[in-house]
Every structure is written in C-alpha cells, then in structure tokens.
Amino acid sequence: MLLNVNELSLSLKRAGKYSKILDQISFQVEEGETVGIVGESGCGKSMTALSLMRLLPEKALLEGEVNFQGEKISGYSKRKLEKIRGNQVSMIFQDPLTSLNPLHTVGTQIEESLLLHTKMTKKERRKRVLQLLNDVGLPRAEDLIDEYPHQLSGGMRQRIMIAIAMACEPQLLICDEPTTALDVTVQAQILELMNKIKKETQMGIIMITHDMGVVAEVCDRVIVMYAGKIVEEGPVLEIFQNPKHPYTQGLLDSIPKLGQRKEKLGSIPGTVPAPENMVVGCRFADRCSHAMDICRTVHPPMIGIKENHQTACWLYEEGDEKDGSIGSHKLEAALH
C-alpha cells in the first residue's frame, strides 16, 4: 500500500471559533492507481490534499494518521516532512500562473527540487531538466529553460508544473484541479499527457476535481465527498453505473451530457451547509429526497455494498447489492 489515510480530521479557526472542515476521512491509494476525489466547492477535497502534506494554516488542528509507504508521516517533524515533499510526494495545483514564481526562469524552478533532494551536478541537473521538458511535450526545450512563466501560455505553464512535480520521480502525485483553468482543447492535451505518465510510471495519483468527465477519463477509483465527509467510494465504473448515495446520484444526474439532450436536468435543491453550523445526522439529509428520521439524528456509518464499493447512507445495509435505483423494500418501509 502506497498511502493509507486513517480517520483524518481537520479543524480550522474561523471567526475565533474552530470548525471541522474534514471529519474522519479514511482512504487508501495503491501503487500505480489513480484515485479521484470529487465533490462540489467547500466539500473539503482540496483541504484533504493539503492535510496529507500538512500544508495548512498556522492554527489548524489535524487529527488522525497518514501512512506513506508504511511510514507514519503524520508524526513527522516539519524538517523530515520537507524531505518527502516534492521528492516522494509532489503536488500540481489548479492555477499554474500563481503557483509559478514570476521572478525565476522555468529552468530554475524545475531544477529547484533536484537541487534540494538529489546530489546531481549542475550539468546533470540541466540534462534532467531538458529531458523533463521533453517528457511533458514541450518543444524547443533549449530555449524554454531560460524563459519566464509570463512568456508562456496557460497550457505550457501547466506542463511546466507537471515537469516540476515529476522532477524527482515521485511515488505519489497529488493533482488539485489540474485542468480546471484550461480551455477544453488544452485540457485534452494535459489529460493525454497525464494518462501517458500514468502508463509509464508506477506512480499513485490522487486526482481532485469537480468535473465528472475528467474522473471518467483518468481515474481507477472514485471517492465522493460531501461537507467534509466521504459519502461513497468505489471503482470508477461502479460509481458511474451503480451510484448508491443520493448525493452521488444527484451529482451525476445534474450534469448535462454531451450527445444526450434531455428536457430537464436533475438538480439538488439547496446548498452545502457551512462548516460552522454542521448538522448532527447525515449532512446531506436537508437536501435529500429520501431522508428519514434516523438521517437527522445519527450519522450513517460507511458500509460495504459489495467488494470495494462503500457508501454512508441509511438506505442500505452491509452487503446490500441492489440495482441502480433506490426503490426497495427498505424505502417503502421508511415511507410507511
């Protein structure tokens, strides 16, 4: 196992009060596997990524365990953690323009992690940088190495970000909305590049996105988050074809799909609750058309629907494999 996250919780201080942003998140990433984390804004997907590497504001309260390659990195000192960041675990962020330093050349920025984490000579580093620029599909690497981020287009900048992340051949790559700021034809280029990298390396990838299309294209497994909790997890095909949690179903239903035109899109009424006034029971209950009494009082535990497919919803019981729609005896029982 590459990464094992166990009951990770995060509280941040907002307006003088701590509020829980993440609530007991547990998941695993295997070698060579791409795990997608999806959900709408404010569900905690980016905070999950930042918490793994402890890139958090000063007064953040982090609980739970993060194990990377069998080592408990959640207990590491800052110093020790820095040895892993950018070396064994790399990150790619959404906005390549703000994540690149405008004052340094592309070459210097890619070289930085090599300088920090390896004992390469200057010549070796330059060779590696040129090779990386080639690997991410950038032309005229020899010139590019001395150019500044503002001279490049959005797609090229994101390729530079990927080159920086790949510099030390990490075992785990965390991508936070890597294609959201890009145009669709450029997004297609970047997704193709990511799929190529995925095939060539045995790297584990965590792909954070709100775009179900991106998930369908690159992920092996999907984690659906809602209001700081994982509500469903399963193999990508299973999540798309047999979604169980009403939130996952609603999310998939509200996307207009290319090539299929329908009169009315599904939608989920209401909005995500704010972390300051989180409810006791299931956090989705207020927006859920299947909500029962128990949903408002007790939070549903994560249960296995079938192998590798889990959901946190009172509509189901352990090992409860049913067809896509909710419409079983249990729903009837709940209504009566």
Add this chain to the structure above:
Amino acid sequence: MALLEVTNLKQHFTSKKGVLAEKTIIKAVDGVSITIEEGQTLGVVGESGCGKSSLGRSILGLVQPTEGSIKFKGEEVTEMSSKQMKELRKDMQVVFQDPYASLNPRNTIRQILEAPLIIHKIGNKKERKERIESLVAKIGIRKEQLNNYPHEFSGGQRQRIGIARALTLNPKLIIADEPVSALDVSVQSQVLNLMVDLQQEMNLSYMFISHDLSVVQHISDKVAVMYLGRVVEIANVDELYSRPLHPYTQALLSAVPIADPLQKRNRIVLQGDLPSPANPPSGCPFHTRCPMAVKECASIVPNLEEKSPEHFAACIRV
C-alpha cells in the same frame, strides 16, 4: 423577421504596450453575422479569447462596434441616439458570469431589483413593490429575503437574483455571458432549469455565451462556434453536435471529457495553443492547428457557406 440580426460585425481594439511601442490592433470580433429568432436560444461557444464575450458586449452597445450592422426588431442599433439606446435597453438585458461581482454589495436585493424600474420611471411605489415580489417568487427567493444583502446569499441564489434583475423590465432578449460557469454542477442545473422555464413562460430569446459545450447543447436551439473572432460553424443544435463539419468543431467536441467511463472515442488532440488575436495567422485562422489543413488554407480566408441545409461552415476542405 428575426428579433436580432447582426451582419458583418467587427469589434477591433487597439492596444499599446509601453510608451514607445507600436499600436497593435486586436480583432476581437472580425466579421460576425448571426440572427436570433423570437423565443429561441442561440448558443455561442469557443475557447477563451475567441471573441464570444466581445460579441455580446458590442451587441449590447457596451462598446461601440468598429463596423457592421446590428438590427433589433428591424431597427439599426449602431445609429441610435443615447435616448433611443435607453429605450432599447428595456428590451435587451444582460446576465453576467460572476454573481459575486455583478451585484452591488451595499444595496439590498430590493434596491437592486427596483433600480431598473426607477431608472425607466415605471410604476409607482406600490406597483414596483408588487412587480419585484412577483419576480422573486419566480426565481425561488422568499419575499422576506428582499431586505437582505447579496453576501447573505449563496452563489446560485445570487445568479438567480442577477437573472431576476435582467427580467424586471420584461425584456425580449437576454444576453447571458457565461451565466453558470462560476457555479457548482448541482446549482448550475438549478439555474439552467430556471432559465428554460422563464423562457417558455415569458417568450424570451437568449444569446447564451459559454465555453462549456455540454451546457450549450442543453440550452440552445442553434449554436455558433467561434474561433479567433470569427464564426466558423453555425447550425441547429442537434445537427451541429451530431454532424460537426468544421475541423475545429470536431476537435472541440472530441476534447470534452464525457462523464461515462465506458464511452471510448477517437479524440482529436489539437497541437499548440490558440494564436494571439493581435497577430492572427494568415488565411484561415485555424490552419496552424488544423489536422486537415492544406497549402491553400494559409492564403484563402474561408467564407461561412451553407454546406448542407441550414448548416453553415467556414472551411474550404468540407
């Protein structure tokens, strides 16, 4: 007669970088002709910098077009006096992308919705109040919330308020510039459904500008695809999405990630980036990235031609 008829519209901007630099002309919109019928939706798609927003802004008269004609209900808009323009604005309204930036944070929702009525001197205080209350009922916001400020609403609610503001004067045409791009999908679908309902109820026409091909497909009757200031293809929505003719439209459609892991496609991945509109390629603006380009494409500027009934494309190769 079409509600809106735009012929050969050009919107050029001059930009000057630095004191000594030469002026460059950016052809944001370069000879666009479109029509919008009453009660219909024209979707305008394209990537950033293709001129779709500039097109919307020059139709609205927010910028003075460089050349061309805009006819609204048969009347030439570009030659109107400012008094006539004010009248026109009752019929032509706008919804912006960012629901956070487009509502004044110091005004209550009531003040925001009442402003257009006051400006156009419509109704007395009581009538205005009734009009506003019936409007917010349509967009699913409670009467009691009218005295709240924009920050007290979520993004989706704010965008609905933006739509209500555009509707206060009973317009014929709404130009919506990326109205759902800043919203999460579940909220996006709420707003899209609302726009469709309102269209049927009030016989509205929309010009729906967006970069999102699936959203445009959902809401439009007719779709225009733009590339570097030009319309490269225009057709009815089902025709365009099922039989795209222009290589750019084909590439654009094949690039959209589909939310279905089983659907495998032959993706056309375009090389390179969008050229700068300040320095567009010669001939067909798309020829530098086009997988089908031949030598002639670098010199011939293709005209928008009817390739099959009601289906126009600007390409010499189809």
